[in-house]
Amino acid sequence: MTRYLARRLLLTIPVLFFVSLIVFSLITLIPGDPARIMMGEEASREALEVLRKEMGLDRPLILRYGIWISHVLRGDLGRSVRDRRSVMQTLLQKIPVTAELAVTSLIVAWAIAIPAGALAAWKRRSAIDYAATTVALAGISIPNFWLGIMLIYLLAVNARLLPPGGYVEPWIDLGRNLKLMVMPSIVLGTALAALVMRLLRSSMIEVLGSDYVRTARAKGLSDRVLIIRHALKNAMIPVATIMGLQLGGLLGGAVITETIFAVPGVGRLAVDSILTRDYPMVQGVVLFAALAIVAVNLAVDVVYAFLDPRIRLEERSA
């Protein structure tokens, strides 16, 4: 297992390198001079020249990349060209926010999807199955921005049950922090739940039809024990893959939800930085998002091994 992990970790280095190279080239391909965009509607030639030089735009692309990567290797992600803020510090401010939202959204998604998926598979073609499918489809089809605004008007403006948006660190005010997470987690969670639920349902149906389940049933195991102890665990393998991808995606920031609920996370940082062509900040965000996806995938592989001992054994014999 350790060797397996070590090999996977080493593989992430070239992945991150290529991601950074691609991002660096792509962002410079976006039309529009970044210095000009920063200056907005008023631009004077003198100021433009100074700004271009300061942003290093007068140097060739490959040199700029080289300088950047050499700094990154020394742990220095640079400073925002907009206000000299340290990219690393800004990221460290945003990541916990986004991570919290990602985790709470996944909890909402699981709380809906796992019971609903298992029930739908168990009571296939029943009213429960159709109801679960309908709710799942609704969750996928309703756009986040619409659901978000509706929730704000219902729960914050009319009922005054929850604050409409914003963020407070949990160590400053835990109660308010959790209240603030409710609506964005519902918006993100319901959208994710649909996919997980559909996947779990089909995977579960397959497992329920397999030989060992029939044997277990013949042994006289109750349905509840059968489903929770045996079928669900095996049906979770494909689901874990999807959840891993979802978590990775969430860590990259949920732009629309963050915007509507004024959650100061990685997603809004990414969008603001791209719109203002704040290169160092964009690079930092993307590097983090790539790192998050790689790390989550690694974690998912470890979870596989836990869910299915055969994967562990294969690795040992290989």
Added chain:
Amino acid sequence: MKRLLVLVVIAVLAFTSISIAAPRRGGTIRVGLNADPPNMDPHQSTAAVDRQVFQNLFDKLVDINQDLEIVPMLATSWTISENGRVYTFRLRTNVVFHDGTPFNAEAVKYNFDRMLDRSFGSLRFSEVNLVTNVQVVDNLTVRITLEKPYSPFLSIMADRAGMMVSPTAARQAGKGFSLQPVGTGPYRFVEKRPQERIVLERFDRHWDRNAGNAQQIIYRPFTDENARLANLRAGELDMIDAVAPSEVPRLRTDPQLKMAERVGIGWQGMWIQVESGIFANKALRQALNATIDRRTLVRVVFGETAEPGNGPFPPGMFTHSIPANSRVPERNLDLARQKLREGGQPNGFGFTLKVTPGRTPQQVAQVIQSMAGEVGIRVNIEIVEFGALLSQLDAHRFEASLLGWSGRPDPDANIYGFFVTGGTLNNSAYANSRVDALMDAARILTTPEQRRRAYTDVMNILNEDLPYLFLWWPKDYKVYSPKLQGFVHVPDGMMRFRHVWLNP
């Protein structure tokens, strides 16, 4: 009889003293902005939204009032020399920066040096580069000499270039001043978390004892206009900047909220590239212009949230009443057809109209498309990302494009750079030596009457040449809780909170 009169007077006095409530101290003003202010250094700032925070963090040499007149701020009085080149400012006494540094003539000189230092690269450089000398006459008198007369100079001092930063803090922080800005304003900087909040706190040593009623101001960015309004409705904000046009009629009668509304100082319309291509032909520009019904366009797209316009001077500016600026032309299809024949395209022609993404620019483009289509002018609408569009306009690589200007209080800043030959903002590549000479003259002329005459001549030429079709003047909106008192809506759209207070 006499006694009755006294009683009446007493009653009236009592009544008025009740109705004019005294400002209350304390509380936190929570403001929803439409974007996250990127930079807190007025000498480096580029984004318009930065200026909202600056109004309360910094004082300027002078300010503008509701009627766009120059009023004292850090300078209590000033004189302008006969030749219009020397400005002598008398500065306010007992002013200190938030870090304790005294504000005086030396501080003013330092601020100009900083803006004019090429190696520092201030974004204000082009606004103050006519300054050739800043002389400290005595501790509280500073004399600024310009290379040539420049009548908009005071209005420049009422904006970012006139905001005074602490020399001590600025020397120490250099370019990093933005992270810990220090001014003399009624509120001092506490913290800024990107995309989250900016916190200002009352500065106890501010020179104006009546300023800074609230203890704190918190700015929060909401890029989504629905979410911004919802937060105000939920009681999480006290004031928001800008609302969706569709919300305006409902807000006007909303008993729970107050709305301030007035025409701003910016202009909107269509750039036409006149150097090459189909629109190098003036008659064709005139033909297009004659097809546009500005009143209908505004009614369809903006409802009550804009006014049809025909020039760069919205209502409120002293140059507004110039007929070529304020008279909105009627649509005239016969004239359009006649101009098409004159231009050698009797059956019409086609051109590409570039617009930024978003619902409003596309709606405007579609209305123009259908209006122009009636005489055979085919408009091909192309959506281009804002940054990319700016580059194309700078390079004059376009035929026509919808893009406007947020506006400045002095007429010069609403016209000069856009139409002077070779100007950085002259997207049309328009060149007319007569217009250049008249606009230069208007910079030297000192009385409003003389300047109005010069701009009248400019506008008559621009309305004939049409390098830009001025179409509408947007209104500025602020929506706020009834708890917020004493807000004065200045047409520049800036939220000045120094004399605002919160009722419980």
